[in-house]
Amino acid sequence: MADFFGSVWWMIVSLGLLVTFHEFGHYWVARRCGIKVLRFSVGFGRPLWMRRNRAGTEFAIAAIPLGGYVKMLDEREVDVPAAERHLAFNHKTVWQRIAVVAAGPAANLLLCIALLWAMFVLGKQDYSATIGRTTGMAQAAGLQAGDRVLAVDGRRVATAAEASMALTTAAMDGHDARLDVLDSLDQARTRSLPLSQLPAGFDERRVAPLAGLAWQFWLQPAEVDTIQPGAAAQGVLLPGDLIVAVDGQRIDGADQVATQVQALGQRGGPGMIEVLRAGERLALEITPRQGRDGRGQPTWQIGVGFPEQHAPAYDTQLKFGPLAAIPAALGETARMAGDSLGMMRRIVTGNASLQNISGPVTIARVANISAKRGLDWFLYFLALLSLSLCIINLLPIPILDGGHLLYYLIELVKGSPLSERAMAAGQYVGLALLAGLMGLAFYNDILGLVPR
Known part of the structure; x- marks a missing residue:
């Protein structure tokens, strides 16, 4: 229940901030x-709070x-007195209207x-792109x-998330x-990972494990937490022991x-x-004893148990001085935009699943998780969401x-505006x-909540 209210709260905070800027x-x-x-409104529906400034603009927070929306004076929507027609949106030049919309x-x-x-x-x-285990x-x-991993197909990667995204793209x-x-x-080595051999219809969210890759931070250390009384491990192992091999076989994770x-x-x-x-x-x-699972x-x-909660320690940090952070932020924005546009292109061409489209439920869950991880992760989430709103709003959809x-x-x-009939048809x-x-976004959100 705490996660539910936390998710709702951080979604409201996130969307409220980004919509206000937009x-x-x-x-x-x-x-x-x-x-x-x-009117300048954050939210839709009945206003919960409203204030009017000297210019006559109503600022509102809706339910x-x-x-959100900005309502401008426009002869196509309301009757405009002759004295105010020069203030109407539809009386401005096309370049001014383009500037306002963009x-x-x-x-x-x-x-x-x-x-x-x-x-x-x-x-x-963050977590480095260090491999913890390989199979297959x-x-x-x-x-x-x-x-x-330093680079995938020539693209430099600094974290496991960046490497996973590059592998998914390939x-x-x-x-x-x-x-x-x-x-x-x-x-330094170069390796070729034959991702073209993945079976048709593979789960795009699990490319790394399907390829036999487990990142180091995924692996929970096999550190003994509890020992059952009378079990084979009693008198042999102690809480705090880190198991590194069993019968000569290396152990990388619990x-x-x-x-x-x-x-x-x-x-x-x-x-x-x-x-x-x-x-x-x-x-x-040690001699194992037969029991039941x-x-x-x-x-x-x-008869040993491991901690139920595994919180891996971060092993890398992306940090720059105030000046160096400017090109770093620009480069990261370009990378994120390229990934987003590439994913959209692949969805349209059928190379990517429609399950990659997410809605408010996923936004709420990720907002809550990011806020729990710390300010740095929450800032990254807000940046990604802000860029997504920018890209989505620029789609040529009426x-x-x-x-x-x-x-x-x-x-x-054409040198003249589209007819109102054509624009109305476009709106529909x-x-x-x-x-x-x-x-589709809500369907994918709900599907993501169903246990697999």
């Missing part, structure tokens, strides 16, 4: 162009916090850059635990990925222990379990800013497209 962009340029603004997405773009700048100055804690095609490609495009890595001996204990039990007889205890590596003899099935056990810009570009070409088409996108 609408302020429209408002500020409209006022510079001599247009009378009737539904999923957007100012909203531009405000979100500038906000994205500013948020990333603040994040880099503060310093973003990754192991066959020569990748090993301890390798640190997999969706159906080609093998070239990885530049630094191994545990600091030797999830491997049960499998290796099962193999040892099936082999029969005692085996050696190696642990790190107080900085010393010990080899101890949570489903009542027979299994071999040694009722969005991009649709209006399309109208004005057509007006520039835009509403239908937007309703379809929102329905």
Whole structure:
């Protein structure tokens, strides 16, 4: 329940902030162009708070916090006195109208850059692209635990998230990925990961594990937390022991222990379990005993438990001085924009699944998770969301800013405005497209809540 209210709260905070900046962009340029603004609203529906300034603009906070709008004086919507026609939006030049409409997405773009700048100055804690374990095609490609990925297909990566995104992109495009890595001996290597061999219909959210890659921070250390009374481990292991091998098989994470204990039990007889205890590596003899798992099935056990909550420590930081953070923020904005536009292109061409489209439920959940991780992560989330709002609003869909810009570009070409009938038809088409996108986003959100 706390997560639910936290998600709702941080979604309201996030959307409220970004929508305010977006609408302020429209408002500020409209006022510079001599247009009378009737209302500046954050949210839709019945106003919960309202105040009017000297210029006659109503500033409001409305009940539904999923957007906002700036209402300008316009003869197509209200009767305008002759004395105020020069203040109406529809009486301004096409270039002024273009500037007003484009100012909203531009405000979100500038906000994205500013948020990333603040994040880099503060310093973003993150996880390096260090490999913790390899199996399958990754192991066959020569990748090993301890390798640190420096670049994917020539694109530099600083974190595991960036490397995962680059691998996902390569997999969706159906080609093998070239990885530049630094191994545990600091030797530079190049490896080819045959992502083109992934089966059709693969889960695009799990490209790394499907390719046999497990990032180091995914692995929970096999550090003993509890020992069951009377179990095989009692008198052999101690809480705090770090299991590093079972019967000669290396252990990289807690999830491997049960499998290796099962193999040892099936082999029969005692085996050696190696642990790190107080900085010393010990080899101890242990004999698994047969018991039953949570489903009542027979299994071999040694009777140890690991911590339920695993919070891996960050092992890298992206931090720059105030001046150096400017090009870093610009570069990160360009990278994020390229990834977003590339994903949209792949969805349209069918190379990416429609499941990549998310809605307010996902936004709320990610907002809450980011806020819990710290200010640096929340700033990054806000920057990504702000950039997404910028890009979405520039799509050439009527009722969005991009649709209006399309109208004005057509007006520039033909030398006269589109007819009201054509614009009205476009609005209906835009509403239908937007309703379809929102329905798909909600469907994917709900599907994401269903346990798999």
